[in-house]
Amino acid sequence: MADSRRSLWLILPAFAAAAAFATGPLAAEGVAGPPFDLAAPTPHRLSFTFDTGPARDVLALLGGAPDAPATLRHLKASANATAAIRAEGLSPDDFYGRLVFTIAGTPDPLLSTFVAKIPYFTRVLDTIETDGIPGAVLEGRRIASLLPTGSPVTASFVVVPFLDVSGFAEVATVRDGDRLVLAADLARLTGDLASAPMPREVVLKLLRAASAEGWRTLFDAHVRKAPAWPDERAADFDALLARTIAEGPPTLFLIPDDFFPIVPLLEEPIVRAYARWNRAADVLLEGKKKDSERQELLQNASKGDFWSRYPAIVGAQMTDALLRLAGREKYLSALQAGPRAVVSLYLEVTKGKRLPELSKSARKALAAKKP
Helix, strand or coil: CHHHHHHHHHHHHHHHHCHHHCCCCCCCCCCCCCCCCCCCCCCCEEEEEECCHHHHHHHHHHCCCCCHHHHHHHHHCCHHHHHHHHCCCCCHHHHHHHHHHHHCCCCCCCHHHHHHHHHHHHHHHHHHHHHHHHHHHHHHHHHHHCCCCCCCCEEEEEEEEECCCCCCCCEEEEEECCEEEEEEEHHHHHCCHHHCCCHHHHHHHHHHHHHHHHHHHHHHHHCCCCCCCCCHHHCCHHHHHHHHHHHHHHHHHHCCHHHCCHHHHCHHHHHHHHHHHHHHHHHHHHCCCCHHHHHHHHHHCCCCCHHHCHHHHHHHHHHHHHHHHCCHHHHHHHHHHCHHHHHHHHHHHCCCCCCCCCCHHHHHHHHCCCC
16 A cells, blocks of 8 residues: 555656646536535544654664663553554564664664664654644544544544554554554655655655544444445445445545645546446446456455555545535435445436546446345
């Protein structure tokens, strides 16, 4: 996922450069800017805090802290550090062992590469401490605005910037009692030192990734339940619908504010995503493939670079369009009712508008009674 997100940041500037000339046929209605309605009342109460202490301890140890034993004890005593390490299923004892070996002069292949970046990581942590909280308040309101209101949600997120934690993602979540710890891998967020972004850009990227992971965690826990939401293991058309709609909002959170509305700015990759989505839907509806082949189709739909993950791209476009054309209340009501309700609403509000369309077989399946 980290590599795919990195591809997003590489390709978006190219679209931004052409934005002033974009007059394509998919122009969406609504004003520019992200579609979040932050003025609408919500029963949800979400809080974001940051804990940069664990990362500073690791950097101090790698940089030759004068009192290494005390610094290590402080790090090991941090519940947030332990939760961050476990976010990707790693063993705290193994991590601390590798850290001790590196300090003692037997460099760990990965940890030792962070030494040269200590000054840069320190500037990033400084910026998180100054700019992170205002940004986190905004992202918390955005998450709350896209959660159905039927069941009020109260959650406390602790964003823990760390090093060598998230083996497969920039941000990983682990529940620690009543808190949700979002472990953010600084190394993955910043990339190579030669091409590392300005610290403020790293903070914005961290907030977007944390928002996506935070919304997904709360949605899965409080909304994504049977019978409204089907079991994706069935590997059928409804599984494709569920993945598409569930991945829409978190993908939307990843897109910088300057790139909204995403149609027509990102018209070309969105059209390609719809073409792939429609082909997959047609295959699943034909019912001729073996179960293993359908499973493989859905697995591949979530692999590759950012733009090849067509359910997420289609879901993000649908979410953006629905918030602008149908409004937040109708969208949330449909989201609570399940993926078929969301896609049916999309077909309703985009009728007659020059926006991406679903295949004939997909529309027919949605019009039919759910099996």
